[in-house]
Amino acid sequence: MLELERPDTLVQRVVNSIREEIASGRLLAESRLPTEHQLAEQLNVSRSVIREAVSQLKADGILISRRGFGSYISKTPAGTVFRLPSKNGHTLDLAQLFEMRLWIEAQAAGIAASRRNAADLRRMEKALEVMAANASDFDLSAAADVEFHRAIAAACRNEYFLAFHDFLGSQLTAARRTAWENSAALRGGSMDAQNEHRELFAAIALGDPETAAKCAERHLQASAGRLGMVLPNSVYHRSQD
Amino acid sequence: MLELERPDTLVQRVVNSIREEIASGRLLAESRLPTEHQLAEQLNVSRSVIREAVSQLKADGILISRRGFGSYISKTPAGTVFRLPSKNGHTLDLAQLFEMRLWIEAQAAGIAASRRNAADLRRMEKALEVMAANASDFDLSAAADVEFHRAIAAACRNEYFLAFHDFLGSQLTAARRTAWENSAALRGGSMDAQNEHRELFAAIALGDPETAAKCAERHLQASAGRLGMVLPNSVYHRSQD
DNA sequence: AAAGATCAGGTTGTCTGACATTATTGATGC
DNA sequence: GCATCAATAATGTCAGACAACCTGATCTTT
Numbered sequence: 001m002l003e004l005e006r007p008d009t010l011v012q013r014v015v016n017s018i019r020e021e022i023a024s025g026r027l028l029a030e031s032r033l034p035t036e037h038q039l040a041e042q043l044n045v046s047r048s049v050i051r052e053a054v055s056q057l058k059a060d061g062i063l064i065s066r067r068g069f070g071s072y073i074s075k076t077p078a079g080t081v082f083r084l085p086s087k088n089g090h091t092l093d094l095a096q097l098f099e100m101r102l103w104i105e106a107q108a109a110g111i112a113a114s115r116r117n118a119a120d121l122r123r124m125e126k127a128l129e130v131m132a133a134n135a136s137d138f139d140l141s142a143a144a145d146v147e148f149h150r151a152i153a154a155a156c157r158n159e160y161f162l163a164f165h166d167f168l169g170s171q172l173t174a175a176r177r178t179a180w181e182n183s184a185a186l187r188g189g190s191m192d193a194q195n196e197h198r199e200l201f202a203a204i205a206l207g208d209p210e211t212a213a214k215c216a217e218r219h220l221q222a223s224a225g226r227l228g229m230v231l232p233n234s235v236y237h238r239s240q241d
Numbered sequence: 242m243l244e245l246e247r248p249d250t251l252v253q254r255v256v257n258s259i260r261e262e263i264a265s266g267r268l269l270a271e272s273r274l275p276t277e278h279q280l281a282e283q284l285n286v287s288r289s290v291i292r293e294a295v296s297q298l299k300a301d302g303i304l305i306s307r308r309g310f311g312s313y314i315s316k317t318p319a320g321t322v323f324r325l326p327s328k329n330g331h332t333l334d335l336a337q338l339f340e341m342r343l344w345i346e347a348q349a350a351g352i353a354a355s356r357r358n359a360a361d362l363r364r365m366e367k368a369l370e371v372m373a374a375n376a377s378d379f380d381l382s383a384a385a386d387v388e389f390h391r392a393i394a395a396a397c398r399n400e401y402f403l404a405f406h407d408f409l410g411s412q413l414t415a416a417r418r419t420a421w422e423n424s425a426a427l428r429g430g431s432m433d434a435q436n437e438h439r440e441l442f443a444a445i446a447l448g449d450p451e452t453a454a455k456c457a458e459r460h461l462q463a464s465a466g467r468l469g470m471v472l473p474n475s476v477y478h479r480s481q482d
Numbered sequence: 483a484a485a486g487a488t489c490a491g492g493t494t495g496t497c498t499g500a501c502a503t504t505a506t507t508g509a510t511g512c
Numbered sequence: 513g514c515a516t517c518a519a520t521a522a523t524g525t526c527a528g529a530c531a532a533c534c535t536g537a538t539c540t541t542t
Contacts, residue, residue: 009495009496010495010496011296011495011496015300035521035522035523036522036523037522045496045497046496046497046498047497047498048289048292048495048496048497048498049495049496049497051289051293051523051524052292052293052296054523055252055293055296055297056296056297056300059256059297059300059301060300065522065523065524066504066505066522066523067503067504067505067522067523067524068503068504068505068506068521068522068523068524069504069505069506069521069522069523070505070521070522070523071522071523075415076411076412076415078408078411078412078415080324080325080412081322081323081324082322082323082324082404082405082408083321083322083323084321084401084404085400085401085404093400093401096399096400096401096402097401099399099402100399100401100402100405103348103352103402104348106348107344107345107347107348111344115473157473158337158340158341159326159334159337160325160326160334160337160338160341161337161340161341161344163323163325163326164323164341164405167319167323170317170319171317171321174316174317174319210451232398250524250525251524251525252524252525276492276493276494277493277494278493286525286526287525287526287527288526288527288528289524289525289526289527290524290525290526292494292495295494306493306494306495307493307494307533307534308493308494308495308532308533308534309492309493309494309495309532309533309534309535310492310493310494310533310534310535311492311493311494311534312493312494
């Protein structure tokens with residue numbers, strides 16, 4: 001099935017153009033941007049287009065504008081948002097994304113093992129119970145699975161880390177949905193998953209970071225297998241070269 | 242020194258408004274947005290304001306619009322960009338940010354130890370040499386330091402992970418610049434840092450993930466100390482509770 | 483009756499021009 | 513020298529228009 005790709009809108013082209021000016025160093029940090037009128041004339045587009053483009057760059061923290069004064073490049077021209085780099089434009093590399101999540105999740109498990117308090121453990125255990133009680137209900141048990149892993153990330157007590165964990169999760173489920181619509185592959189191995197969860201939980205409860213991290217890694221690796229994904233080699237148990 | 246709080250621009254308020262509408266579930270995924278004319282009338286602003294707001298949300302992957310048809314909520318209403326959550330609006334928690342970087346860097350070191358190839362090792366070594374040769378030149382040695390850690394992250398062979406590593410680095414240097422303008426505190430401990438780097442490099446070259454991760458963690462912890470930062474307790478060497 | 487062509491209405495994309503609000507700057511007066 | 517004030521200019525917002533395009537209904541042809 002073929003897809004027709006369309007030319008970029010003017011706004012998109014202006015955004016790319018300004019981004020490149022900055023990346024190439026022709027526009028330096030904290031230097032002033034030409035006025036919107038000038039930009040409109042230089043690029044031969046209307047001021048509305050310029051304003052929409054600048055509006056996007058402002059939202060990314062790349063530009064700053066002050067009414068009555070003008071717009072200038074931010075002190076941090078790299079911006080304040082993180083976008084997953086996508087080469088061709090749309091498709092994400094599911095395997096690499098999952099691999100990164102595996103690493104984050106493993107690190108989270110290790111840290112959680114040394115920082116978790118009683119409330120964290122209760123929250124994890126509760127999620128496990130819900131998962132066990134609703135093993136037949138896919139939506140419920142999937143939600144409990146997310147909650148279990150989220151409780152682990154939350155036990156690290158770092159809001160940025162937690163936010164990034166959530167971000168990866170949402171990106172992954174979204175990408176998976178668009179890739180294969182059949183996530184039913186999970187159903188088969190739910191018993192194994194439950195055991196892996198229990199192991200992981202035990203290591204965290206015991207306060208054993210190394211074991212927790214390894215349990216998490218094994219669990220995620222197994223999950224990938226259940227989803228039919230092929231990851232690069234394992235991190236810790238790989239043959240030496 | 243006090244700061245004058247200004248009311249948000251109309252565009253910003255519209256953006257927040259639509260975001261909230263989605264977060265609260267009043268606007269469902271894949272459902273259509275009112276037309277720009279309707280939105281303008283409902284919110285009592287001009288269409289230009291609506292267009293700028295929608296433009297931002299499109300850039301974040303929250304909205305999608307098709308000419309002649311309309312705009313609708315994306316399948317992934319969480320968006321495709323990651324923003325560091327900032328409560329009050331501007332200041333980031335430097336300690337938490339640094340802590341997260343420490344974790345990422347430690348994980349990167351461990352993975353790199355099992356994935357690095359000859360070219361990776363050469364790249365790291367080269368960075369170390371540059372750093373040693375220009376110990377007195379702050380800018381040069383700082384750049385080499387960045388390059389060293391970047392080579393480690395690159396050796397993990399995961400472009401998303403590398404991109405996130407870079408993002409954290411840029412955010413951190415930016416935040417540090419605005420916090421204290423004097424990063425001269427680094428100068429004193431450059432000899433220690435050099436030793437830590439050598440240790441870390443040796444572990445990676447040897448292919449010992451656990452040691453590499455621990456070296457990286459110690460190094461970053463020491464760096465934090467040299468910067469006068471107070472981090473939460475270490476992950477692995479913390480007293481049991 | 484079914485398939486294709488045409489048309490009408492609506493929506494986003496872009497352009498134009500205007501006014502409001504705010505910051506900079508230089509002249510003025512003392 | 514210093515405060516005041518007008519002139520200038522930039523962004524923020526508004527209003528209206530046309531272009532390009534999509535959808536669905538109607539009309540035409542087979």
